Amino acid sequence: MIDCHCHLADEQFTEDIAEVVERAQRNGVRSAIVCTEYRDQFDAVLALSTQFPSFCFAAFGIHPVQRNNISARREDATSVPEYIEEHKDRIVALGEVGLDYTPRYMNTSDAKEEQAFVLKQHIDLSGKYDLPLNVHSRSAGRPTIEVLRQNGATHVLLHAFSGNVKNARPAIEAGYYFSIPPSFTLSKEVSFIFSAYLCTYFLRIIAYRLDD
Structure with missing residues (x-):
């Protein structure tokens, strides 16, 4: 089992990260894609991939919501291209x-x-370095998929896609993957998306939430 999206660089794990990793491994998690949210987490995620080289794999990106609940701005991603160029051999995804x-x-x-500017920048980097995108789309399923496809x-x-069937269809047609959100067990529509439409493209990895 692989955790396809987690935030182990969050400060809440600073004191017991070794214990968190050990507990995950005991419960069958073989590895984890550790995503950033903010530019100042990049070094921390890189350090985790060094400390736990067979477990933590680095994904760098700027989350659409920054600290203090401020929407991301292009200046938040100013130095991202240079950092990714410098560390491209140690990155497995952008996110x-x-x-x-x-x-x-x-x-x-x-x-x-x-x-949208920040997302497009990461899409360009994804193409340049042949790296997959780990994408957030809360309350924005349709426009997110549109930006992805158009670019x-x-x-x-x-x-953790939580959009409806109509919004999901273009992503399925594009061959995109989906991870399972907690709402899978609560929303009939989300459950229907996974059961009826993702037979071909269903990501065969159960997202194990280390931070739950």
Whole structure:
């Protein structure tokens, strides 16, 4: 079993990260894709991939919602291309990236443009380095998939996708993968997406939430 999306660089794990990794391994997790949310986490994730080389694999990206619940802006990703170029041989994916249209984070058209700019930048990097995208799409399933497809994204994992069947179909047609969100057990529509539409492209990895 592989955790396809976790945040082990979060400060809540600073004191007991070795114990967290050991506990995960005891419970059958073979490895984990450790995603960043903020630029200042890149070094920490890289360090985890050094400390636990057969377990932690690095994914770098700028989350659409930054600290203090501020929508991501292009300046948040200013140095990302240079960092990825420098460490390209140690990265397995770009993430966590995407769009988040939750009203408390997204309340202006300018904010939408800024989030889209950051996502497009990561899509370009994905193509340049042949790296998959680990994508966030809360309250923005349709526009996220539109941006991905319009900008040529080919290797995509839609993390914890919670959109509807209509929104999911273009992603399925594009060959994108989906990870299982907690809402899988609560939402009939999300359950239907996975059971009826993802037979071909269903990601055969159960997302084990280390931080739950």
